[in-house]
Amino acid sequence: METLAGQVALITGGGRGIGAETGKQLAQQGATVVLVARTQAQLEATAAQIRDAGGKAHWFAADVSDESAMREAVQGALGITGNLDILVNNAGFIQSVGPIESSDPAEWWRTLEGNLKGLYLTTRLVLPHMLEQGRGQIVNVLSVAGARAFAGLSAYSCAKAAGLMFTRILAKEVRKRGVRVMAILPGAVDTAIWGEGEGIPDREKMIRPETVAQIITQMLLTPADAAIDELLVLPQEGIL
Numbered sequence: 001m002e003t004l005a006g007q008v009a010l011i012t013g014g015g016r017g018i019g020a021e022t023g024k025q026l027a028q029q030g031a032t033v034v035l036v037a038r039t040q041a042q043l044e045a046t047a048a049q050i051r052d053a054g055g056k057a058h059w060f061a062a063d064v065s066d067e068s069a070m071r072e073a074v075q076g077a078l079g080i081t082g083n084l085d086i087l088v089n090n091a092g093f094i095q096s097v098g099p100i101e102s103s104d105p106a107e108w109w110r111t112l113e114g115n116l117k118g119l120y121l122t123t124r125l126v127l128p129h130m131l132e133q134g135r136g137q138i139v140n141v142l143s144v145a146g147a148r149a150f151a152g153l154s155a156y157s158c159a160k161a162a163g164l165m166f167t168r169i170l171a172k173e174v175r176k177r178g179v180r181v182m183a184i185l186p187g188a189v190d191t192a193i194w195g196e197g198e199g200i201p202d203r204e205k206m207i208r209p210e211t212v213a214q215i216i217t218q219m220l221l222t223p224a225d226a227a228i229d230e231l232l233v234l235p236q237e238g239i240l
């Protein structure tokens with residue numbers, strides 16, 4: 001049986017939602033978890049829950065779109081753990097919502113850049129260490145919005161679509177060098193990214209973040225002779 005014992009996993013957006021739940025489940029599988037997010041209080045709380053359950057967890061407060069901060073976080077993680085075997089690129093947000101015709105250009109570009117830049121920078125900083133050790137796994141947490149069109153989500157959808165192509169290209173570049181690259185595209189997940197207000201799908205019908213985390217964990221436990229390139233995960237009732 002495959003195991004994550006002795007491996008080190010860096011998870012962005014690790015303070016809450018899918019990232020926090022993934023950290024808990026990977027720690028249960030024996031991995032040492034390094035959580036990265038902007039909010040220190042959330043990181044501390046999640047790391048404490050992992051440790052209380054008998055797992056190993058560290059955290060670094062950093063904005064994934066800030067190259068200097070992420071460089072410090074990755075170097076800090078390597079200084080503590082000595083290696084990085086798993087990267088879960090989970091950080092993301094939605095700021096620009098609404099028709100393109102009335103969109104705010106600054107918000108639109110901020111949403112596009114914030115989601116895509118963090119994915120690129122974190123991967124760029126971690127990947128050389130994986131290639132040097134000749135092994136590693138990367139899971140990019142994207143969205144069904146990166147594969148299907150949703151009115152009002154142009155910036156977010158463009159970012160996730162670009163992330164999907166980034167994943168495909170990266171997989172081609174490194175799969176023969178010992179690094180497995182995968183993408184998961186969840187549908188509606190019951191997390192804080194939805195905010196509050198009208199027009200939000202029924203949360204009771206959404207996927208739970210711990211369910212997505214369980215699927216990510218299973219992807220990482222896939223035997224070495226196989227790879228799950230892309231996985232679309234929808235609520236039981238389909239797209240909400």
